[in-house]
Amino acid sequence: MESVRDILEVFGAIDRAVREADDPDVSAAAEKLLPGLMAADPGWYTELETRYFPDDVRRQPNLEHALQAIASYDADQDTGRLTPAQKARLLYGISASERLRSVASASLPALSDSGSDFDDALVGSLAAIAPRESSSAPDRRSQAAAARDDVLQTAAAQFVRAADFNDVVRPAVVASPIRDGKPMSAPLCQTAVVTVDGYRSVIVDTKFTSTTISLNMLKSIVNPFNWDEDYNKLFVAMQSQVPEILPDHWRRVLETVRVIGDATLRTPLKFYPYQVSPVEAQMNYDLDMSNFAAGDGQVRVDRGFINMKSTVGNPAENGVRVTTRKVVHIQGISAFAQARLVCIGGYGTASADFLLGAAANPPASPAPFDYPTTEGQADPTAAGAQTAAPAPPATPMTHFVPAAVDAWTECAQDLTNGYFDVAQKWLAGSLTLTDLADYTTRLGGELASSPWKYLQAMTTPRSPGKPGSTT
Known part of the structure; x- marks a missing residue:
């Protein structure tokens, strides 16, 4: 690369x-x-x-x-x-x-x-x-x-x-003649910096849509065990771990990626596929601390999600909207350098390339959306792979900590984006008293309401398919 x-x-x-x-x-x-x-x-x-x-x-x-x-x-x-x-x-x-x-x-x-x-x-x-x-x-x-x-x-x-x-x-x-009317659909990443588990981490968000890919097509290739076949320019290997499934039903995988040059990052991840509704699905992932030593120790925060929703109300028909978030800290690299690396290197933004590309040209025998569903399940590329089991209910341990982090990162990014809007208007000489008053009101309201948002998020049961940590 x-x-x-x-x-x-x-x-x-x-x-x-x-x-x-x-x-x-x-x-x-x-x-x-x-x-x-x-x-x-x-x-x-x-x-x-x-x-x-x-x-x-x-x-x-x-x-x-x-x-x-x-x-x-x-x-x-x-x-x-x-x-x-x-x-x-x-x-x-x-x-x-x-x-x-x-x-x-x-x-x-x-x-x-x-x-x-x-x-x-x-x-x-x-x-x-x-x-x-x-x-x-x-x-x-x-x-x-x-x-x-x-x-x-x-x-x-x-x-x-x-x-x-x-x-x-x-x-x-x-x-222009360069593209001759052919669209450039790849999203630019939006970044913010937040502290997670004591590490200055980069939040990378992307959003994109497709009118030629269906939700079912995305679900068929989005399982992390497919990522090295979906997009081998970034993902070098996705290896199974023992045990394959944690007590809280998150699955485990050892990810190896090549971001720049010949350097690789080897990171143990856990992931949870969740069917929100017939027209919406999520793939959530987080650092697997149950066997952190399996990785190389370079990545200390790695959590996020891939949210996929049909835009036409039918998972089998073309039309889908995808939202991704990655929160990452790479040891020994400053926050701004991390933001540039994960955006330009594709570590946080390759989702549009590898999801849409793989959905259009899928691997020969991809792992199903919620593979594995049982310990020791047969290789998904072999005949007779088992049918997926329904997602288990959430438990307090699967949603308490991740809910707090999720709420905080959203608050941090919202306030950061609002600041940039105000700063840009000021630098352009177009900032008005109304703009300043609106932002001040928004800032005060966010700070006043955030504790209640955290409390509600942490105490409301939700799917274990949200990023979190196992204890």
């Missing part, structure tokens, strides 16, 4: 350019596009490079270098193409760079666009955003060259805040 490193360098170059410029206008523009950037540890990029590429550290991230590497990757028939999520992140980085150049009063060396070498790299990287089924690499470059000026002008003039990416930038590229 060398392309992950190159896309990280795009954002590392943006960070470097902003800090070297020491320009209030550039800093303000960067904070609108990448909320939290100015408060982040300026060494986040070098931190990731040093950890994952100690023998070849890129200490001075440069946009031209990153884009040229991406262009070469896309043009090489032996390396494949970027994933949909990577294309979205790349486009965001290119567009943000162009916006920052447009507001800077002086040149930004890390984002320098002078010379034919940069233009060649830019066109080649824009070509990488073309659809997978597009024509040859030379044709993609030709189409990217034709769209180049309009795409950059749109970014420079209209990409003012993060929300403009979906409202303005993405539609402009879809309508």
Whole structure:
């Protein structure tokens, strides 16, 4: 996944350019596009490079270098193409760079666009955003060259805040010769930071829909034992554990993922599939502390869910909405660096790629939605796999602690998002007294009501299919 490193360098170059410029206008523009950037540890990029590429550290991230590497990757028939999520992140980085150049009063060396070498790299990287089924690499470059000026002008003039990416930038590229009307459906991740079990952890949320995939199709491939077949670009192996099922009915699996370079994370997980209703299903997962030593110890928090709901009222008909959340802490990496890694590396955002892709082209014999249902159950790829048992009722131990964490993370993210909305308006000079009063009221109400939300969440029985911990 060398392309992950190159896309990280795009954002590392943006960070470097902003800090070297020491320009209030550039800093303000960067904070609108990448909320939290100015408060982040300026060494986040070098931190990731040093950890994952100690023998070849890129200490001075440069946009031209990153884009040229991406262009070469896309043009090489032996390396494949970027994933949909990577294309979205790349486009965001290119567009943000162009916006920052447009507001800077002086040149930004890390984002320098002078010379034919940069233009060649830019066109080649824009070509990488073309659809997978597009024509040859030379044709993609030709189409990217034709769209180049309009795409950059749109970014420079209209990409003012993060929300403009979906409202303005993405539609402009879809309508351009680069995509020729073919949509870019991969979601961008939304992140916040919260402390879980004493660890500064990143919350990564995604939401997406599909009109060509049904709920039943998703359920058939979403079991974690299928993930390494669903999406082997990220998931290296999903191995069974003994015992297979915990006393509270959560299932166990040992996950190995490759996020960047050759480095892997091996993490013991437990998961619980839950059928909410005939048209809604959930796959919940959490760190399995019953045998933490089975992993490599790098991941200290790993919990989340995949919620799937039919949008047409029939699980067998196409039309589904998916919401995912991942809360993760990787040992030895700062919070902002973790956010960049899990978003760009796909650890927290590959759900759209691997769920929709695998549902459309499923493994030959996928594990059923609620496998395993009994201890020692036969391999699901063999004939005669057992029929799934109904989900057991919740018990206090399966919902008390996770309910508190769930309520707190939702409160933290809501307040964070509200702050960014207010900050963006203030930086843009459009903040009114009404906006400030509304946010103050919301903040006070949230803080006043949160204890009651926690109490209600912790004392209301609910499905054990919510993330939690076993004691």
